[in-house]
Amino acid sequence: MSKSKKFETNAIRTQVPRTPLREHSVPIYMTSSFVFDDAEQARALFADEIPGNIYTRFSNPNNTEFIEKMCLLEGAEDGIATASGMSAVFTSMAALLKSGDHLLVSRSVFGSTHQILTMILPKWGITHTYADIDKPEQWESLIQKNTTMIFIETPSNPALDIIDLEWIGALAKKHNVLLNVDNCFCTPYLQQPISYGADIVIHSGTKYLDGPL
Ligand SMILES: Cc1ncc(COP(=O)(O)O)c(C=O)c1O
Numbered sequence: 001m002s003k004s005k006k007f008e009t010n011a012i013r014t015q016v017p018r019t020p021l022r023e024h025s026v027p028i029y030m031t032s033s034f035v036f037d038d039a040e041q042a043r044a045l046f047a048d049e050i051p052g053n054i055y056t057r058f059s060n061p062n063n064t065e066f067i068e069k070m071c072l073l074e075g076a077e078d079g080i081a082t083a084s085g086m087s088a089v090f091t092s093m094a095a096l097l098k099s100g101d102h103l104l105v106s107r108s109v110f111g112s113t114h115q116i117l118t119m120i121l122p123k124w125g126i127t128h129t130y131a132d133i134d135k136p137e138q139w140e141s142l143i144q145k146n147t148t149m150i151f152i153e154t155p156s157n158p159a160l161d162i163i164d165l166e167w168i169g170a171l172a173k174k175h176n177v178l179l180n181v182d183n184c185f186c187t188p189y190l191q192q193p194i195s196y197g198a199d200i201v202i203h204s205g206t207k208y209l210d211g212p213l
Contacts (some may be wrong), residue, residue, distance in 0.1 A: 085204025169197025
């Protein structure tokens with residue numbers, strides 16, 4: 001992986017190491033678990049003393065390649081791969097919010113994200129307020145003492161509302177809240193929210209990330 005290479009090169013050439021079989025394309029590793037050389041290696045892997053694959057739900061060369069590639073293209077320190085975009089949205093909230101927290105959310109977000117906000121998070125005492133993108137002057141006053149995350153989607157699905165990332169990045173930093181950006185529609189090719197101050201970037205792998213629709 002290299003930051004000095006062009007986007008296209010990183011997108012194509014970021015790959016897991018070739019196996020001794022010298023395959024041209026990265027194989028799809030359809031295995032639940034991985035074997036160990038001996039009991040000591042298994043112990044060290046489980047103890048997190050050495051890197052390596054144990055079980056596909058934890059890691060797998062294909063997931064690892066995907067994560068490394070996305071982190072490089074987005075300028076992220078690290079990442080996780082989930083089974084769907086909604087799983088990523090949900091995980092980012094479930095992992096980082098706690099009961100009593102408040103989210104400030106752009107009103108223009110994907111329908112299933114609205115469902116998480118209105119049907120799941122309230123059960124755990126996590127509240128939200130919607131903010132309108134055509135009224136940026138209102139956003140700051142909607143940040144509460146317990147606001148810990150701003151969640152936006154830009155451009156949004158389906159309205160294609162655009163949010164000024166530089167502006168929202170500065171607002172999030174000023175109030176010390178996490179900025180979580182669903183970057184599904186632009187992909188890192190067109191827009192890298194972390195460079196504007198986003199803390200988390202989310203994708204659905206079945207959209208433009210996967211090539212033209
Ligand atoms: C902006 C946006 N975020 C998240 C998702 C959810 O992704 P998935 O369908 O992979 O769960 C979608 C799906 O259309 C989307 O358009």
